[in-house]
Amino acid sequence: MITAADLLTVSYTVAGIAAVAAAAGMVVLRLLAARSVATSLTVVAAVTVAATLAGVVVISNEMFISRKDLDVVLTVVVIAGIAGFAVALLLGRRVAAASRLMLASVKEVGNGGKYHPPSTVLPAELAGLSAELEMAHGLLAEAWDRERTLEVSRRELVAWVSHDLRTPLAGLRAMAEALEDGVVTDWQTISRYHSQIREETDRLTLMIDDLFELSRIHAGALRLSRRVVGLCDLVGEALSSAEPLAQAKGVRLRGSAVPGLPVCVDTAEVGRALRNLVVNAIRHTPSDGAVEVLADQESGMATVSVSDSCGGIPAEHLPRVFDVAFRGETARTPVPGEGAGLGLSIARGIIEAHSGQIGVRNAGPGCQFVIRLPLASTAAAPTQPAAAGLFEG
Ligand SMILES: Nc1ncnc2c1ncn2[C@@H]1O[C@H](COP(=O)(O)OP(=O)(O)O)[C@@H](O)[C@H]1O
Ligand SMILES: [Mg+2]
Structure with missing residues (x-):
């Protein structure tokens, strides 16, 4: 039976030897930090075996264990050590193989492709990394798709816009030349040309203004100076400004709003x-129709x-x-x-x-566009009550 004092001595000695082996192991691991994980695992197995062997030899000398007992213990330790090495090597190779598979999957992605995770079972850390890679590549692929679609629509827009600008410009030039050369002489035609030139110029100005606004929206450069207003006031203003057009077309324009509806928006936009x-x-309602x-x-x-x-709408x-630039008909003939x-x-x-959000659906005798805006907190709402039954045109 071993005494408590002997047990303490054994513990001190073995702990000292284990600490030295561990320190040496750490240094070696640090030196081999860039090498494969299989190498590191072999070092770990080697530290364990070395610490055990040294411990057994030193203790057997101190305790005068018989040569025969020592041989038995050493044989057990060596066989256990070999098993440890084998498992460490196998594990290391498995991790290395899994990471090689992942690397191959990543290389296959190329430009704009999709990442397909390796079909073998990966260790948890690599599986996590692989899942993150799959998600990141998914997001990247979506971004690439969006970029491509945007590029196509940008190119189409430039083509359509240059067409839409060129046609009225050709008309303007023809009228200006006719006036300049004195081809038209009767004052009625001259005055018609003048008003047509002004109308076309106005239309071109509006179009260029729209293009500028659209490019600011697409570039994310829309500067919103927001304030809290009643949405019914904005609707009232939009109706008043559209009333002359409705009257000219013989369209009945009606509006109503529940009072309040505070929204925090850029009123101009x-x-x-x-x-x-x-x-x-x-514009799309025939005369005698209603909006x-x-x-x-x-x-x-x-x-x-x-x-x-x-x-x-079909x-x-x-x-x-x-x-952008969708007008319903395929032929893009500018209509005054x-x-x-x-x-x-x-x-x-x-x-x-x-x-x-904004959406559209067909409803009743025509279509219905709906805008939804977040309501602002009522505390900040304007105080004047808004009237229901805004407008009757
Ligand atoms: N209220 C509506 N009723 C029927 N069709 C509409 C309506 N609003 C828009 N559209 C269709 O959507 C297209 C795009 O509208 P928009 O972007 O305002 O361009 P534009 O008015 O310059 O044609 C229109 O050309 C038309 O075909
Ligand atoms: Mg329009």
């Missing part, structure tokens, strides 16, 4: 979006709906009306008084910049 919707509705604008609230959002009597066009298909893209850009 949201006003512009609303005007685009109302003007579109009037109705309603402002209300629903599930914590302020809503504005603009319903017209256009007869409905189902295949519905998902595309907000696309019509835009370049930028109005709805601008409206969507403005509303989304305010964390809102």
